[in-house]
Amino acid sequence: MAFLTALLLICRLELRSLFRSVRTWVAAGIALLVAAIAVLAGGAAPAERIFSGMSVMMLQIIAPLVGLVLGSVVISEEVEARTITFIFTRPVHRSALFIGRWLAVGLLAAGLLGGSAALTTWGTTHALVREPAQRTEWVREFQRGERWVEADRSTHRRVLYEVEGGDLEREWIGWIQPGEIYPLQRPDKLNRPNRIRGLAALPVDMTLPAGASTAFAGAAALAALFYTMITAGLSIFVKRPLIFGLGYAFAFEGLLANLPGSTQALSVQHHVRSMLISGSPPELFERFRLFGEMEFFTPGEAVLRLLAIGGGVLALCAWAVQRRQFVLTS
Numbered sequence: 001m002a003f004l005t006a007l008l009l010i011c012r013l014e015l016r017s018l019f020r021s022v023r024t025w026v027a028a029g030i031a032l033l034v035a036a037i038a039v040l041a042g043g044a045a046p047a048e049r050i051f052s053g054m055s056v057m058m059l060q061i062i063a064p065l066v067g068l069v070l071g072s073v074v075i076s077e078e079v080e081a082r083t084i085t086f087i088f089t090r091p092v093h094r095s096a097l098f099i100g101r102w103l104a105v106g107l108l109a110a111g112l113l114g115g116s117a118a119l120t121t122w123g124t125t126h127a128l129v130r131e132p133a134q135r136t137e138w139v140r141e142f143q144r145g146e147r148w149v150e151a152d153r154s155t156h157r158r159v160l161y162e163v164e165g166g167d168l169e170r171e172w173i174g175w176i177q178p179g180e181i182y183p184l185q186r187p188d189k190l191n192r193p194n195r196i197r198g199l200a201a202l203p204v205d206m207t208l209p210a211g212a213s214t215a216f217a218g219a220a221a222l223a224a225l226f227y228t229m230i231t232a233g234l235s236i237f238v239k240r241p242l243i244f245g246l247g248y249a250f251a252f253e254g255l256l257a258n259l260p261g262s263t264q265a266l267s268v269q270h271h272v273r274s275m276l277i278s279g280s281p282p283e284l285f286e287r288f289r290l291f292g293e294m295e296f297f298t299p300g301e302a303v304l305r306l307l308a309i310g311g312g313v314l315a316l317c318a319w320a321v322q323r324r325q326f327v328l329t330s
Contacts (some may be wrong), residue, residue, distance in 0.1 A: 031062060032119070045057070075321070110225050211281075220272075
């Protein structure tokens with residue numbers, strides 16, 4: 001009970017000091033970058049297209065950066081300021097000090113990224129700085145003798161058709177306008193329409209599928225907790241955790257998360273991607289071809305696996321900080 005009481009007290013005191021830190025405002029600026037882009041881009045394209053790009057950017061770039069900036073506060077800042085001895089000579093268990101300080105940093109990072117994810121979702125579904133763009137409804141047409149026969153309608157920029165053997169092929173048609181006729185290529189293909197005729201201009205779709213925003217916010221918040229934990233753990237063993245953290249997040253994890261096979265499961269990135277992509281309709285991320293070749297966990301499985309890994313990492317860090325001798329050099 002004394003351990004938990006000390007941990008919560010340290011967490012509360014650390015949160016109070018973090019709000020006065022320049023590092024916090026830097027992290028907030030990084031976290032809100034994606035939201036700012038989404039708000040400025042809202043209405044320029046369908047909400048699904050903006051959302052998919054911004055959410056991937058958040059998990060792959062912004063979450064690791066925020067985790068690196070804030071996570072290094074836990075230990076390395078005290079070592080550099082030569083105050084680590086004062087902290088560790090207090091009558092409080094070292095592990096409680098470490099976990100309490102990390103918990104404060106992790107909660108702050110999760111709040112920043114979760115809030116930024118919510119603002120990003122709002123920005124993609126509202127045209128704040130412009131009139132909503134328009135898309136063209138068009139119809140595929142086949143020529144039968146001297147007659148043109150209409151097929152199905154669509155508003156997507158790509159034509160999907162079946163070729164011999166049952167395979168599907170796509171062709172981008174560009175920004176066709178109402179009244180324009182777009183002749184299609186490769187007429188030798190089976191079931192190939194001859195042309196596309198523009199019908200009417202419609203406003204872009206400003207809605208998102210149900211569950212996408214919740215999955216995004218949850219994945220962003222959990223990514224923040226883990227990247228702050230990893231950086232805090234690195235700060236126990238190395239003097240420059242930011243440099244090693246950059247290498248881990250963008251080189252090591254970037255390689256593992258994108259390699260085919262079971263090695264993806266060794267990365268935090270693959271788990272938070274699983275929360276986002278498995279928790280959203282699959283067509284939302286179909287333009288990312290790399291994702292189509294991957295097998296993702298279910299959201300529940302990804303969360304449970306991350307919690308198990310996080311518990312092990314946190315226990316290892318608490319054990320290491322209890323036994324580590326921090327030598328202060330002049």
